[in-house]
Amino acid sequence: MKFRDYTENDTECLAGVFTSSVHSLATAKYDAVQRDAWAPTPPDLDVWHHRLGQLLTIIAEEDGQCLGFLSYEPDGHIDLLYTAPDSARKGVASALLEEAARQLSEGFGVTDLFTEASLVAVPFFVRHGFDTVDEQTVSRNGVSFRRFAMQRTL
Ligand SMILES: CC(C)(COP(=O)(O)OP(=O)(O)OC[C@H]1O[C@@H](n2cnc3c(N)ncnc32)[C@H](O)[C@@H]1OP(=O)(O)O)[C@@H](O)C(=O)NCCC(=O)NCCS
Known part of the structure; x- marks a missing residue:
């Protein structure tokens, strides 16, 4: 596995990883209505292009295949973290x-x-040392989701 930075050519691939990840790995905790609101199919590539353009994204790949990605902001915010189902x-x-x-530590x-x-x-x-600091309910496309604000000191 190696890492590389996101380029605009990766938008479709990452949107695909996100969508398949939600619809496969999140089934135990979120029902179909929630998953459709979280990850509409097919993904809107214009929305993804805009969103990824505002973040710093690391792609994990092997043999040219995207295994997962993480998007962060320079203040330490981990915004997106998705692994391909396989x-x-x-x-x-x-x-x-x-x-x-x-x-984040070395660069920012x-x-x-x-x-x-x-x-x-x-x-x-x-597992990675984060503590829960708040429980939140947010709305995505008119559907409610529970999530947890978490943080960790490096
Ligand atoms: C959460 C997610 C990113 C984890 O990715 P992953 O590549 O499978 O994680 P790792 O293999 O590095 O897991 C490391 C450890 O985290 C814990 N862990 C990961 N997924 C877990 C799960 N579904 N249930 C319980 N523990 C889990 C385990 O301790 C695991 O170690 P182990 O496999 O030796 O038991 C992935 O399940 C995912 O993409 N989920 C759907 C989308 C999502 O919710 N993304 C996060 C948005 S905030």
Whole structure:
């Protein structure tokens, strides 16, 4: 597995990883209505192009295949973290988080990471030393979601 930075040519691939990840890995915690609101199919590539253009994104890949991606902001905010279904539970997200932590610490002097974790992702972030600081309910496309604000000191 190696890391590289996002380029505009990756938009379709990352939108595909996001969509398949939500509809496959989040089924235990979010019903079909919630998943459709979270990850509409097909994904709107213009929306993704705009969103990814505002973030710093690391792609994990192997043999030209995108295994997952993480998008962050220079203040330590982990905005997006998605692993392709076939690559789940193989350490992809852990490796991406470690790389993002390194880039944020060395490149931006960040000392704290923070995120809004889905119910699916909470065990992952707990495993990586994050603490829950708030429980939130947010609306996406008119549908409610529970999520957890979490943070960790580097
Ligand atoms: C959450 C997510 C990014 C984890 O990706 P991953 O590449 O499978 O994670 P890793 O393999 O690095 O997992 C590391 C550890 O985190 C924990 N973990 C990860 N996924 C877990 C799950 N579904 N349930 C319980 N623990 C989990 C485990 O301790 C795991 O170690 P183990 O496999 O040795 O038990 C992935 O499940 C995903 O994309 N989910 C759907 C989308 C989502 O909710 N994204 C986060 C938005 S905030």
